[in-house]
Amino acid sequence: xxxxxxxxxxxxxxxxxxxxxxxxxxxxxxxRLVFLSNCLAPLFQATPNTAQIVKxxxxxxxxxxxxxxxxxxxxxxxxxDNIKYTHDEKGWWVSSDYGAGQMMEPILSHCRQSAYGQRxxxxxxxxxxxxxxxxxxxxxxxxxxxxxxxxxxATADSFIDFSEQEENFSLQTAxxxxxxxxxxxxxxxxxxxxxxxxxxxxxVARKTN
Amino acid sequence: MPTxxxxxxxxxxxxxxxxxxxxxxxxxxxxxxxEAAVNWFGRWWYLRSQWETIASGYCALVLNHEFAANGVxxxxxxxxxxxxxxxxxxxxxxxxxxxxxxxxFRDQGGHADADSIYRKLxxxxxxxxxxxxxAPETGIMLTAEQGISGQVVPSQLSSFxxxxxxxxxxxxxxxxxxxxxxxxxTFPHIWWKKDKYIPIFQAEKLYQGLLYIHLKGNTQGxxxxxxxEQTNAGRxxxxxxSLNPEIAFVVEMKVLKSFFYHALGMPVKSFTxxxxxxxxxxxxxxxxxxxxxxxxxxxxxxxxxxxxKHAVINKVKVRCTRESIQLxxxxxxxxxxRDIRSAKxxxxxxx
Numbered sequence: 001x002x003x004x005x006x007x008x009x010x011x012x013x014x015x016x017x018x019x020x021x022x023x024x025x026x027x028x029x030x031x032r033l034v035f036l037s038n039c040l041a042p043l044f045q046a047t048p049n050t051a052q053i054v055k056x057x058x059x060x061x062x063x064x065x066x067x068x069x070x071x072x073x074x075x076x077x078x079x080x081d082n083i084k085y086t087h088d089e090k091g092w093w094v095s096s097d098y099g100a101g102q103m104m105e106p107i108l109s110h111c112r113q114s115a116y117g118q119r120x121x122x123x124x125x126x127x128x129x130x131x132x133x134x135x136x137x138x139x140x141x142x143x144x145x146x147x148x149x150x151x152x153x154a155t156a157d158s159f160i161d162f163s164e165q166e167e168n169f170s171l172q173t174a175x176x177x178x179x180x181x182x183x184x185x186x187x188x189x190x191x192x193x194x195x196x197x198x199x200x201x202x203x204v205a206r207k208t209n
Numbered sequence: 210m211p212t213x214x215x216x217x218x219x220x221x222x223x224x225x226x227x228x229x230x231x232x233x234x235x236x237x238x239x240x241x242x243x244e245a246a247v248n249w250f251g252r253w254w255y256l257r258s259q260w261e262t263i264a265s266g267y268c269a270l271v272l273n274h275e276f277a278a279n280g281v282x283x284x285x286x287x288x289x290x291x292x293x294x295x296x297x298x299x300x301x302x303x304x305x306x307x308x309x310x311x312x313x314f315r316d317q318g319g320h321a322d323a324d325s326i327y328r329k330l331x332x333x334x335x336x337x338x339x340x341x342x343x344a345p346e347t348g349i350m351l352t353a354e355q356g357i358s359g360q361v362v363p364s365q366l367s368s369f370x371x372x373x374x375x376x377x378x379x380x381x382x383x384x385x386x387x388x389x390x391x392x393x394x395t396f397p398h399i400w401w402k403k404d405k406y407i408p409i410f411q412a413e414k415l416y417q418g419l420l421y422i423h424l425k426g427n428t429q430g431x432x433x434x435x436x437x438e439q440t441n442a443g444r445x446x447x448x449x450x451s452l453n454p455e456i457a458f459v460v461e462m463k464v465l466k467s468f469f470y471h472a473l474g475m476p477v478k479s480f481t482x483x484x485x486x487x488x489x490x491x492x493x494x495x496x497x498x499x500x501x502x503x504x505x506x507x508x509x510x511x512x513x514x515x516x517x518k519h520a521v522i523n524k525v526k527v528r529c530t531r532e533s534i535q536l537x538x539x540x541x542x543x544x545x546x547r548d549i550r551s552a553k554x555x556x557x558x559x560x
Contacts, residue, residue, distance in 0.1 A: 019237065019274045021307030122235060129236035132309035135293050173220075180220045181228070183450040183457050184503070186439055194231045199223045206219075 006049045006068050007077075008111050012121045013037065014078055014100055015108055016128035024081060024097035028059065030069060032143035035060035037127045039148050039162060039170035040196065043189050044123040051163035055154055057090045060143050069098060076103040126190050130197040142200035145207070147173045173199065225452050229425060229433045239339040242272040242308050243352055244422060246341040249310060251426035253295045254348055254366045263345050264300035267323045269357075271330065272339040274307040276314055282333070288315040300345045303329055323351070330357050349388075350426065360398050364389050364423050371431035373451035375507060375535060378458060382511065382537065385423045390416075390513070392545045399515075403543040407468045407477055408515050416462050416513055417446050424449060442498030448505075457505040461496035463489050465514045465522075465538075485516070489525040497532055512538040 013033055017025050025033070038048035053060060073080035079099040086093050111117035134142060143149060147169035148162045162168040174196035177187050187195065230252070232244035249270070257263060281287070288296075288304065291313035302318040303326055320326045323342055330336045337356035343349070348366035353359055365388040367381060389395050393403050399415060401407045409415065421436045424447065428434055432451045437444040447460040465485045469478045480488075492510050500508040510529060519540040529536035 016237075019307060020309040021274060021311030122237070125235070125237045129241070129309055132307075132311045133231075136290075136311075176217075177220060177224055180217055181224050182221070182433070182452050183455050185228070185433065185435060185448070185450060187224075187228070188233070190233075190236075191228065191231050195220075195224055195227060198227045199220055202219055202223050 002049070003068070006065065007072060008117065008120065009034070009037070009049050009124070010065065010068060010072060011077060011104060011107055011111070012124040013128065014098060015104060016121075016125045017132075018100045019125070020128050020132035022128065022132050024079070024099040026140075027066070027069070027094070027096045027098065029140060030098055031061050031065060032059060032140065033128065033131060034062060034065055035143050035149065036131065036146060036170075036197075037124060039146060039168065040127060040174060040193055041123065042165055042168065042171050043174055043193055044119075044126070046120060046123045048163075051168070052159065052161045053149075055149065055156055055158045055160060057156055058093055060149060073098065073101070076101045077107055078104065126193055130190075130194040133194065134197055134201045138201045138204045141204040142197065145200045145203040146170055170196065225433075229429060233421075233436055236308060239272060239354060242306075242339050243341060243354055244425065245308070245310060246270045246306075247350065247352065247422050247426040248429055249292065249295075250341065250343045250350060251366060251429035253299070253345075254426075255430045256295055257297070257345070260297040262297065264298035264302075264318075265346050266301035266321055267326055267342050267344050268299040268302045268304065268320075269326045269330070269340055269342045270304045270306055270310075270313075271335050272308065273305050273335055276305045277312070281314055284316050285314040288313045291315075299343070305335070327357050352422070362389060362398075362419065363395050364419075364426070366427055369427045369431065371428075371451070373432055373449060373456045373458060373506075378449070378507075378509065378535075379537070381424060381427055382420065382539075385420060386539045389419070390539060390541060392542050394545055399541065400543060401470050405468065405477075406466070406515065406517050406543055407470050408464060408466050410470050412464045412466075412513070412515070413446075413462055416464065416511075420460075420462070420511075421447060438503075440499060440502035442502040443495065445499045445503070448499075448503060457503050458507045458509060459496060459499040459503055459505045460509045460511060461492045461499065462511045462513065463492040465489065465512055465516050467516045482522075486522055486524055489522055490528065493525065493528055493532060493534055496534060507535055508533075509535045509537065512536070513541055514538055515541045515543075 014025060017023050035053060038051060041048040050062065053062065069078065072078045078101045081097045083094065083096045086095055112121060148160055151169055154160055165171060174192045177192050177195045181187055230248050232241040234240035234244055291304065292310040301320045303316040303320065304313050306313045320329065326342060336358040340353045340357050342351040350364050350366060351361045353361045365384050367384045369377060369381060393400060399408060399412055401409045417436065421434060424434045432449055435448045438448045445459050446462050449458045466480045469480045489512055496508040496510050499505065526536060
C-alpha cells in the first residue's frame, strides 16, 4: 500500500510542478520537494509518505523514491531526460530531469476519483505552488535550510525522525506564524505553508548576504 | 541558524511583507491565478513612480501552463525574472504564464489597444483562458476568469498612499463602485433578471469577492486584506489591516433587494421593506461584534441597494450613527440613463 501511496504522491507532485511552471524537475529538486511535502503534510492533515530521512551529503535523498521515480518513468507515467553521471568533491551522482509523461493524465483522473486522492492532490498543489512562488535562486537551497533538516545537532549522516508532531520542527515553525502575525490575524493553512516557504527563502538570503 | 529572538523577528518581517500577496483561492483553481495576476499588477502599480517612463497600451497576462509544451510559438520568447523583477515596459505586450508566474512567455508587443490583444488571443485559441488585461498608464484592469470571450469585470487601480483612513477607504470602494458596480453595462452578472430587479443567488458573495480582489490589488506593499477572517464573533466579510501604525478596519456587506432569488428557481419571493430593514440591521449587529473582536478602529457597513427604489432606510441610518458605524449605501441600477431614455422614447412612439 505504501508503494502505491508513494507513486501517487510523486505523480501529483510532478503534475503540480507542471502547472506551476517548474517542469522539468531535476532529480535533486524532486527529492527536496518530497522532503518539504513530508515535513509540512500534517498542516493539511495529510500523512507523510515517510517521516524519516538520513542527512545525506547531496541534500535530502530517498533511495525508495528514486526507485519509484525511475519505475514511473519506465512505465511512461513520467518522462526522464538529461541523464548524466557527475563527480565532485562529494562523490559520484547521477543527475536527471523528470517531467509529465503520456500516461500521467489517466492516472491522475483515476486518483482524483477518491476523496483521499483529491485531498492529497490539493495539498501537493499547495506545496508546489508555495515552492514555485520563491525566487529562482533560492529554490534548490530552501530544503537545506528547513527546520527539520537543519536542526541543531544534526550532522552529516544523522538520522532525522519527525514522525511525532512534537519533533517536527518545520511544522512547529509554520504554526508559529499564528502567533507572530500582526494585528492578531489568523493565517489559513495555505498561508502558513506559503509563509514558511518564504521564511526559508529569507534564511537562504541571509546566509548568502 | 538565528537565535530564537531574531528568528521570531524574521518571521514577523516575512509575514508582514508577504501575507497580502498570497492568493486565497486553492492553487489549482484559475481564481488563484487571477488573484496572483491582480496582486502582481497591484505591486507593479505601487512601484511605477520609481520609473521615469513606462510603455503605453494595454498588456495581458494569460494562464496557460501548457503553452510551451509543443514548442514556443515563433513570435514569443521566455521573459526571464518576469515576476521578481517587474518591467516598466509592460504596455502592448501579451504574456502567457503558468499558475505561479514562474515561467512567462511574452510576444513581440505592439498591441495598441485591448482589441488587438483580443484578436491575438483568439488566433492563439487562448480566448477562453483566464486572463487579466491591464493599462499601465491609467491603472484600468479587466479581469476575465472565463477568458476574454466571457464576462469581463473592469476595475481601476487608484493611488492609495498606504494610510488606512476613512477617506482613503471611501476612495477605494467608490472607485470600484463608479468603474464597475453601478450599472449593468460593466457588471451584468450581478443580476439574474435585471428588468425585474432580481439579483443572482448569493449576490453578497460576488460583491465580497470583487471588493476583496480590488482592495488586494490596491493595497499591495501597504496593508493586509483578509476575506472571511475567523474571529470570536464569527467570520468578517473583509478585514483590512495596516501595519504601521497597526490599525484594523472591518467591513460587512449586505444586499438590499426587492426580490429574493431561490437557487432552485421559482418561486421568487418578494423582499419587503421590513425584510430589508431587518437584513441591514443584522449587518449592524455583526459588524459591531467584529469590531469588538478585532479591536478595529473603524467598522463599515456597505449596503448594495438593488431595489426598485433606492430609498434611505432611516432606522438603519440612525442606529449606525448611534453605534459609530460607517454606513455607506451604493445604489445599483438595473439600467443606464441611456437605456432608460431609449425605453421612454420607444414607449412614447407606441402611444
